[in-house]
Amino acid sequence: MAMKPRHRKLALIVLVVATLGVAVALVLNAFNSNLVFFFSPTQVANGEAPTSRAFRIGGLVEEGSIRREADGLTTRFAVTDTAKTMPVIYTGILPDLFKEGKGVVAEGRLGADGLFAATQVLAKHDENYMPPEAASAIEQAQKAQQTVAE
Amino acid sequence: MIPELGHFALIVALLLALIQAILPLYGAQRGNLTLMAVARPAAQGQLLFALIAFICLAWSFLANDFSVLNVARNSFSQLPELYRFTATWGSHEGSLLMWVLILAFWSAAVSVFSRHLPEDMAARVLGVMGLISVGFLAFLLTTSNPFERLLPAAMDGNDLNPLLQDWGMIIHPPMLYMGYVGFAVAFAFAIAALLSGKMDVAWARWSRPWTTVAWAFLTLGIVLGSWWAYRELGWGGWWFWDPTENASFMPWIAGTALMHSLAVTEKRGAFKAWTVLLALVAFSLSLLGTFLVRSGVLSSVHAFATDPARGAFILGFLAVVIGGSLVLYAWRAPKMVTGSGFTWFSRESLLLANNVILIAALGSVLLGTLYPLFMDAMGLGKISVGPPYFNAVFVPLMAPALFLMGVGPLARWKEASLPDMVTRLKWALVVALATGLLLPLTQDGFNAWASLGFFLAAWITLAVAAAFIDRLKHGQGGLLQKLAALPRGFWGMQLAHFGMAVGIAGIAVVANYSSERDVRMEVGSYAELAGYTFTFRGTTMYEGPNYRAARGTVEVSRNGKAVATLHPEKRTYNAAGMGMTEASVHPNFFRDIYVAMGELLDDQGDTWTVRLFYKPFINWLWLGTLFMVVGGFMAAFDKRYRIALRRSEVPKNLAAQGA
Numbered sequence: 001m002a003m004k005p006r007h008r009k010l011a012l013i014v015l016v017v018a019t020l021g022v023a024v025a026l027v028l029n030a031f032n033s034n035l036v037f038f039f040s041p042t043q044v045a046n047g048e049a050p051t052s053r054a055f056r057i058g059g060l061v062e063e064g065s066i067r068r069e070a071d072g073l074t075t076r077f078a079v080t081d082t083a084k085t086m087p088v089i090y091t092g093i094l095p096d097l098f099k100e101g102k103g104v105v106a107e108g109r110l111g112a113d114g115l116f117a118a119t120q121v122l123a124k125h126d127e128n129y130m131p132p133e134a135a136s137a138i139e140q141a142q143k144a145q146q147t148v149a150e
Numbered sequence: 151m152i153p154e155l156g157h158f159a160l161i162v163a164l165l166l167a168l169i170q171a172i173l174p175l176y177g178a179q180r181g182n183l184t185l186m187a188v189a190r191p192a193a194q195g196q197l198l199f200a201l202i203a204f205i206c207l208a209w210s211f212l213a214n215d216f217s218v219l220n221v222a223r224n225s226f227s228q229l230p231e232l233y234r235f236t237a238t239w240g241s242h243e244g245s246l247l248m249w250v251l252i253l254a255f256w257s258a259a260v261s262v263f264s265r266h267l268p269e270d271m272a273a274r275v276l277g278v279m280g281l282i283s284v285g286f287l288a289f290l291l292t293t294s295n296p297f298e299r300l301l302p303a304a305m306d307g308n309d310l311n312p313l314l315q316d317w318g319m320i321i322h323p324p325m326l327y328m329g330y331v332g333f334a335v336a337f338a339f340a341i342a343a344l345l346s347g348k349m350d351v352a353w354a355r356w357s358r359p360w361t362t363v364a365w366a367f368l369t370l371g372i373v374l375g376s377w378w379a380y381r382e383l384g385w386g387g388w389w390f391w392d393p394t395e396n397a398s399f400m401p402w403i404a405g406t407a408l409m410h411s412l413a414v415t416e417k418r419g420a421f422k423a424w425t426v427l428l429a430l431v432a433f434s435l436s437l438l439g440t441f442l443v444r445s446g447v448l449s450s451v452h453a454f455a456t457d458p459a460r461g462a463f464i465l466g467f468l469a470v471v472i473g474g475s476l477v478l479y480a481w482r483a484p485k486m487v488t489g490s491g492f493t494w495f496s497r498e499s500l501l502l503a504n505n506v507i508l509i510a511a512l513g514s515v516l517l518g519t520l521y522p523l524f525m526d527a528m529g530l531g532k533i534s535v536g537p538p539y540f541n542a543v544f545v546p547l548m549a550p551a552l553f554l555m556g557v558g559p560l561a562r563w564k565e566a567s568l569p570d571m572v573t574r575l576k577w578a579l580v581v582a583l584a585t586g587l588l589l590p591l592t593q594d595g596f597n598a599w600a601s602l603g604f605f606l607a608a609w610i611t612l613a614v615a616a617a618f619i620d621r622l623k624h625g626q627g628g629l630l631q632k633l634a635a636l637p638r639g640f641w642g643m644q645l646a647h648f649g650m651a652v653g654i655a656g657i658a659v660v661a662n663y664s665s666e667r668d669v670r671m672e673v674g675s676y677a678e679l680a681g682y683t684f685t686f687r688g689t690t691m692y693e694g695p696n697y698r699a700a701r702g703t704v705e706v707s708r709n710g711k712a713v714a715t716l717h718p719e720k721r722t723y724n725a726a727g728m729g730m731t732e733a734s735v736h737p738n739f740f741r742d743i744y745v746a747m748g749e750l751l752d753d754q755g756d757t758w759t760v761r762l763f764y765k766p767f768i769n770w771l772w773l774g775t776l777f778m779v780v781g782g783f784m785a786a787f788d789k790r791y792r793i794a795l796r797r798s799e800v801p802k803n804l805a806a807q808g809a
Contacts, residue, residue, distance in 0.1 A: 072751045094748075
């Protein structure tokens with residue numbers, strides 16, 4: 001018993017709508033809980049960053065700020081956008097291109113003490129490449145400073 | 151002189167592409183056989199000149215001609231010869247030249263293997279490919295000339311990014327581009343069909359093997375990229391849902407849907423309009439992927455805005471190709487006649503479900519990839535959409551499609567019987583469910599995702615076995631004779647589906663039962679991971695051709711028995727002083743042991759941070775995808791395409807008269 005074209009079209013529409021419905025539900029659900037927002041050290045200092053969920057910060061690793069703890073795996077450093085600086089702690093092996101004075105992006109949570117506990121420090125593939133988030137954080141901080149000076 | 155020769159060859163190739171595009175398309179509209187006949191020699195000539203340009207660039211790299219900007223930026227005098235050659239396609243300009251070369255190669259292949267096509271069809275297909283070629287050659291010559299001179303010449307080059315100095319990266323781009331650009335053939339067939347208004351079963355039969363070959367190359371390209379990332383980035387991961395990865399994965403999903411939809415169009419004459427649309431979508435996504443990776447829009451939306459020449463060109467090209475083909479589609483598609491009907495439970499309906507799910511999954515990947523770019527471009531803040539999003543959406547969406555993979559190949563066309571399918575597959579279902587439920591219990595702790603993966607892998611494998619049993623009931627002769635008599639298309643499909651099952655099993659294990667540790671190690675100290683003991687024996691310094699390296703020695707043993715001695719390295723490349731981690735891997739059928747050096751903690755070179763990985767079943771992933779690639783090639787070279795080729799000799803003459 002072959003379907004009539006009209007029925008077939010109806011069945012097709014039902015199938016497509018059902019699948020799209022499931023897809024949209026999954027996407028909305030996942031978007032809510034898995035989007036990671038980015039904040040610059042200045043924004044964090046102004047209290048714009050959430051304390052309840054993970055986010056990303058970016059900027060330069062401040063010169064002379066890298067301290068390694070005795071276990072050899074825990075590292076403390078500071079991320080700056082040239083206006084504000086924030087302390088970060090990370091346990092694990094850092095990427096090859098993590099250096100003082102170079103751009104960095106870290107993902108993690110902000111503690112009540114203002115210390116950013118990073119779960120991930122992002123590696124990029126090129127020596128001269130600046131992570132775009134870090135670059136924009138510095139750019140914005142410098143713009144803000146200029147406005148203040150004027 | 152040589153770079154200028156290359157530049158000149160590119161200009162000649164552009165002129166030939168213009169001829170290949172304009173004359174045959176006009177000729178096909180007018181029914182002028184002389185103009186149509188221009189297509190083949192023009193395509194072959196274009197390949198010749200693209201090849202000359204490519205050889206000239208490769209020569210500049212091999213000869214260390216640092217008066218060429220591209221060479222000065224991407225090569226280095228100490229670079230080993232092999233990597234100097236592969237640096238040819240390591241840069242933006244070089245990889246676009248490779249794109250052009252591969253497109254010319256596909257066009258020439260079509261010109262040779264299209265003797266059985268009606269003249270007007272072949273002329274239109276080659277004409278459309280010529281148009282694409284014109285776009286890319288113009289892009290290359292106006293915004294990204296690979297032969298641009300640098301005056302005064304540089305003393306030495308900046309070096310090829312050390313990450314690209316690996317043989318996985320040597321063959322990944324050519325294979326990936328063979329896939330990307332291969333979809334241009336399917337696209338050209340679709341446009342040719344829309345232009346001529348002749349959408350028949352023969353059309354699907356012609357474009358099907360091309361699509362399958364392109365898909366197989368793309369699969370290989372993506373897997374090589376993943377394998378490279380796994381070994382070379384030192385993080386032990388094989389898929390990051392990074393935008394550059396998604397850029398190649400989206401055409402793959404569309405191509406997979408297209409392959410299945412073409413099957414319905416060829417066998418049953420149904421889904422014609424949908425199949426044509428998918429062919430347009432698959433190639434549009436290939437172009438989008440090229441745009442995302444090549445315009446610099448991923449590293450910064452603003453860099454794209456401040457240096458608009460390249461980005462604007464690709465965006466404009468994208469708009470013309472996608473917009474133009476969709477307009478043509480909207481105009482012509484309603485004229486297509488639908489094929490014969492089918493019931494709600496038939497191979498057609500199952501393949502339709504496969505397509506709907508694949509497209510929904512494609513949409514979710516597209517959204518996750520483009521949404522951050524959109525937000526950033528609108529100034530709505532910077533966000534990132536990471537692996538948790540993709541895993542939460544993609545896996546549940548794909549699971550039903552993977553389940554249907556077991557049912558589809560056994561279902562009959564037009565109308566399948568549900569009770570009959572239940573009889574044939576009930577044992578497979580019982581065994582697969584048992585596998586899914588019981589296998590995770592042998593590991594520590596039950597894991598729902600692993601359970602789902604094992605169920606699907608077992609289910610698909612058993613369904614493949616059931617399909618073979620089904621086929622072997624009929625026919626004459628012994629088992630081997632019967633197996634040999636099965637068509638290659640059948641073998642190819644089953645092998646690719648089985649490869650998927652093997653890959654799923656690998657993913658299920660490696661994603662849920664891997665372990666890793668970052669440890670601080672001194673000479674003679676040891677660490678335990680997953681039952682293996684890793685003993686650090688210190689490092690020695692050595693000089694590579696273009697780098698210095700600290701080479702560590704790590705002895706791996708299990709229950710006191712030596713398993714392997716690994717030598718991970720920490721390299722510093724001479725040209726830019728860039729540091730690089732070179733992991734060391736001991737593979738076998740059931741697991742990889744993977745060691746990467748972290749940082750040096752003292753001045754003597756005795757204490758290091760070291761990253762240890764235990765990756766069970768990871769090699770099943772590569773093996774499974776390899777089966778898919780081989781399956782794709784087998785199916786594309788099925789005998790019936792050659793038989794169809796001989797049969798269509800007669801219609802060719804008729805078509806020529808009618809044109």
